Amino acid sequence: MNSSGRIAETALGRKKLIALIAIVAICAGIAAGYSAKRAIWEGWVTDRLFQIRASFGAVPPQERSPVAVIGLDQTALDSDKLSPIPRVLMTPVLAEAGQGLLDEGALALGYDFVFAYSADAFVDPITGEERLRGFDAPFQKFMFRNRERVFISHTEIGVPHRKFSAAAGTGGVRSVVISTDNDGVVRQHQPILPLSESPYLIDALLSVTGSDISEQYTALPGSRLASSIPYLSLIDVLRMLESESGREDLKEFADGRIILFGGLLPYEDEHLYSDRFLPVMSQGEAETGESGRPRVQQQTAGVLILADLIGSVLSDRIAVSPPPGFMAGVTVLFAVAGALAGLFLPMMLLPLVAASGVLLGLALSLLGLEFGMVVAPGMAPVACVSAIVVSAVGKIGILQRRQRSLVRLFGHYLAPDVIKQMAQSEQLxxxxxxxxxxxxxxxxxxxxxxxxxxxxxxxxxxxxxxxxxxxxxxxxxxxxxxxxxxxxxxxxxxxxxxxxxxxxxxxxxxxxxxxxxxxxxxxxxxxxxxxxxxxxxxxxxxxxxxxxxxxxxxxxxxxxxxxxxxxxxxxxxxxxxxxxxxxxxxxxxxxxxxxxxxxxxxxxxxxxxxxxxxxxxxxxxxxxxxxxxxxxxxxxxxxxxxxx
Missing domain, CATH: 3.30.70.1230 (Nucleotide cyclase, GGDEF domain)
Structure with a gap:
């Protein structure tokens, strides 16, 4: 074999080695990218993207919210009207408030309470007298009259008393259990079709509105829920029902909305939600009654989360999974780009390229939110950085070692600069x-x-x-x-x-x-x-x-x-x-x-x-x-x- 043939054979071998390193780097990048999906830190990054989105004004001003919350808060419990009543005996009050809201145009009601105890079952331990018989009748009649518009709750460990379940009818009792991601934060909901027969309260209330949501979605809040969701204290509703002007204000508040009742006492039924890094809306912007609203806590009340998971669908503030193959294509693209960068760019530029890959991947996820897609923020950046690392290690450990050996050996016969040029260009x-x-x-x-x-x-x-x-x-x-x-x-x-x-x-x-x-x-x-x-x-x-x-x-x-x-x-x-x-x-x-x-x-x-x-x-x-x-x-x- 002549000298040019031997050099061609050597160059071909080096090209095969480059191709092998590139393939290994791409595969490693793809594997690392997929391993980053659902990583425990990915949710934190997603919530930070929500924060960036809100900070740069990407969240449009909200129109009238389709969901509102009536809260059993400390202000209501301390009021003159409700302070003498134990919390377990408030069903007549809740029936009065609920009927008033329906009369003023509310579409449906959801009670985020587990009515596990009935006052009718109370017996005086001394006399044996059933002193509270009929106490819960107003609430039972209220539920019976408004079946398919009023729903009560159950949890994994708590179910309503049989009298309330009977009054609510088939489908009147729904689960308020909300699923969390692997970092313990609530971000998404998976509807069960048909919505009218779903075991979840969220789906039942969406069904009343005629929604056709069918796939898992992530809600996209624009601010802290405790400061932005339309809210009235229970005592405000009861007071508004006492006057004509109050009823008019209540009609303006309730008309066409889904209304959720729930407790907003500190440290009761609170969860981490994806709104925890978002800005707090000023008091003048949000709909609130005379009693105001409870202060914003680090965690978010469960009833507010239910309201947002419903309202986000009705307001088109949701993001769903990308089309099939989209994330695979993005991950492969970033892995290929990282592998090529690691192989062919100078080492001093690789940290900058890696940082650019991370920022580009996060920008893609942020852009995806604007188009209603949840682009996993970890897959593309991790794929890019991993491919860069693997290809750069391969280049240093194999390719450059061979190149240095070539320069060292043939440097005894030719100028090192000539050998380097030949090694880099792979030709005479x-x-x-x-x-x-x-x-x-x-x-x-x-x-x-x-x-x-x-x-x-x-x-x-x-x-x-x-x-x-x-x-x-x-x-x-x-x-x-x-x-x-x-x-x-x-x-x-x-x-x-x-x-x-x-x-x-x-x-x-x-x-x-x-x-x-x-x-x-x-x-x-x-x-x-x-x-x-x-x-x-x-x-x-x-x-x-x-x-x-x-x-x-x-x-x-x-x-x-x-x-x-x-x-x-x-x-x-x-x-x-x-x-x-x-x-x-x-x-x-x-x-x-x-x-x-x-x-x-x-x-x-x-x-x-x-x-x-x-x-x-x-x-x-x-x-x-x-x-x-x-x-x-x-x-x-x-x-x-x-x-x-």
């Missing part, structure tokens, strides 16, 4: 390249030929490798790139393929450092005659791949490279270890001690050029230092040699 770079300004260096080991004649081949390789390793470390430390090894020489480049701010300075600094290692290399190799010769030239070159589809090489090409090779011959003739061209010197800091050593035409070039070195003793070959010092004493300041 195009043949050709770009023109860049670079510094090219030729670094030659002097005396290699004589040394190789005296040493065994294995020792020659050891010496060369030791020198190349020491030189290569300096080149790399100074941001250079080793282009190739040419026998006993190194060709290095600065500013390709990486970017170097001042390649001339970096190259000269590296050359000076390499020359400074000469004694160390001699000791390391055991070759005291070993020496170095370095030539530097700067200019434009073509940087890129050359070769063909079957074999190629990353390199630099152009006149700048050829000129650098020619300058090495000047260094040899002038007996210096470092020779640099005019183009390199022009970009060096002024503090560098540059000295001209040659001027003329190089072989193969048509223009004159000047070659320099650094004016330092270590830049001269050791047997030439004394000659240079003698010439300097004789007043020769520049060592120039022109071709004849």
């Amino acid at each position: 770079p195009a043949l050709g390249g770009e023109t860049r300004h670079v510094v090219v260096a030729f670094i030659d080991i002097v005396g290699f030929t004589k040394m190789s004649e005296k040493l065994a081949d294995r020792d020659v390789v050891r010496v060369v490798n030791s020198c190349f390793d020491a030189i290569g470390q300096v080149i790399t430390a100074h941001q250079g790139y080793i282009d190739k090894y040419i026998g006993d020489a190194i060709m290095a480049v600065w500013n390709a393929p990486n970017t170097v701010d001042n390649p001339e300075k970096a190259a000269v600094d590296a050359a000076e450092k390499i020359i400074g290692l000469l004694e160390k290399m001699r000791d390391l190799t055991g070759q005291p005659a070993l020496d170095l010769r370095i030539a530097l030239n700067a200019g434009p070159v073509l940087v890129g791949d050359i070769g063909g589809e079957h074999r190629r090489s990353f390199t630099v090409m152009g006149t700048t490279v050829n000129t650098a090779s020619r300058i090495e011959s000047v260094a040899k003739d002038q007996k210096v270890r470092l020779a640099i061209s005019q183009s390199v010197c022009d970009n060096l800091p002024r503090s560098y001690p540059v000295k001209e050593i040659w001027k003329g035409q190089l072989r193969g070039l048509s223009t004159d050029m000047t070659v320099f070195t650094l004016d330092a003793p270590q830049m001269y070959m050791e047997n030439e230092i004394s000659v240079a010092q003698d010439k300097r004493k004789r007043g020769i300041t520049n060592l120039l040699k022109f071709p004849r």
Whole structure:
């Protein structure tokens, strides 16, 4: 198999790995999203969405509420008329108030009381006299006359006395049990069809209005129920029935409404409801009698919850489950988005993307409420975040590990920047390249030929490798790139393929450092005659791949490279270890001690050029230092040699 085929096979394997990680991340996101459905914290988030919805004015002003509440509150119990009457003996009063409301136009009544005790059964323990016989007759007659319009309650543990059940008739006794979510908060109701035969009081009263609600729904309150539902204290109703003007006010209050009677004493029959974070309506906005209404508690009275679960249907303030497949589609979409983000976006952006996914999921749930849909607020955000985490872990643990291994292994042969580009793009770079300004260096080991004649081949390789390793470390430390090894020489480049701010300075600094290692290399190799010769030239070159589809090489090409090779011959003739061209010197800091050593035409070039070195003793070959010092004493300041 050729090299391009092997690379294609490797790329294909990486693509399969990416696909596998994406699939695992998507599946994990979907599973996590579905596990978040009905989570104990999801209800809290839903209630907070109700709060946000109300805070931003998304809840329209309510029209006349179709449901009102008559409360047996502390004000009523403390009134002159009711304070002498025990609570269990208030059936005549409740019958009077109920009949008055029906006479003034109420559609139906629901009593959130369990009439478990009948006064008719009271017997004087001393005399045995049935002193209260007939006491409950008014209430029994009232229920009998208004069957199918008046309903009384039972609970899981409490049922009405048989006399009241008989008076209410079949279907006149309904359950006031309300179901809670797994966090103990009441939010929704599941009607049982047909509504007229449902065991629930809510359904029975909805049936009277002609409602056709058939699916589970969530009520969408706009404010605290205790402050917003139309409300009269029981004593207010009784007082209003005593005068014509009062009856007119009562008619305005009751006409066309479902009326619920219930107790509103603190800590009696209270539940957590989804209104607990909503704003409190001001007293001037809500319908209330002269006695006012009980103060708003942390929990909500059961009769108010019943009223809202009925009124929300009649006012079209409900949200139902989305169409089949909607939540599945949303969860999959968010999981896919999270998996792709985790795989292809930088790690530093992932927290921001995760937060955006959460906010987008919550915004979708909030928007769903406006369209009457309960979009589970936890599924989409959890699916997105989970997919991000799984895909990011997969990328770090598998993909980037393979990429780092690829860069580390092939970095010995190619530039790391080139390897990274290939690993990320999963394809070979195009043949050709770009023109860049670079510094090219030729670094030659002097005396290699004589040394190789005296040493065994294995020792020659050891010496060369030791020198190349020491030189290569300096080149790399100074941001250079080793282009190739040419026998006993190194060709290095600065500013390709990486970017170097001042390649001339970096190259000269590296050359000076390499020359400074000469004694160390001699000791390391055991070759005291070993020496170095370095030539530097700067200019434009073509940087890129050359070769063909079957074999190629990353390199630099152009006149700048050829000129650098020619300058090495000047260094040899002038007996210096470092020779640099005019183009390199022009970009060096002024503090560098540059000295001209040659001027003329190089072989193969048509223009004159000047070659320099650094004016330092270590830049001269050791047997030439004394000659240079003698010439300097004789007043020769520049060592120039022109071709004849």
